[in-house]
Amino acid sequence: MPQPATTIQVHASCVEIAGAGIILRGPSGSGKSDLALRLIDHGARLVGDDRIDLESEDGALIARSPPTIAGKIEVRGIGILSLPSVGRTRLRMAVDLVERSAIERLPEPRHCSYLGIELPLLAVAPFESSAPAKLRAAATALARGRYPDGQASA
16 A cells, blocks of 8 residues: 655745744745745745745654755845755645735635645735735744634644
8 A cells, every 4th residue: 555645845935933834825926935035034034935845744744945945035036045044844834825805804714734734724915015914923823822813723
């Protein structure tokens, strides 16, 4: 019988805020790198840009950058820049980058799953000026043992 995958690669960017790994998901041009750069400018740490390796480890998801692009981020209009980065982080939340009109005012809690591990899933309009503050607030809630929707985390 085949063993389930323990590592996958996803098209996303990832930062760490307050010890919580946050994966930013969306198609090319949706603002993943731009939002990651703005978060880094306010204290987040780069995990990886464009492609992220996810690994199941003791019931948690660990995110890391593929070695060939570690410490690099694409800054549209400037090029590829080198930034300090962390080698790995425990993934605590996923964020879908969407148009502002697609965001509900008071959404029901949503989740996504990688390698059989469930994560809280938020939708954020990446180019809103408040997007970095919203994600910092959500990461702070996670650090306090709360999901961004206010419910206690497992």
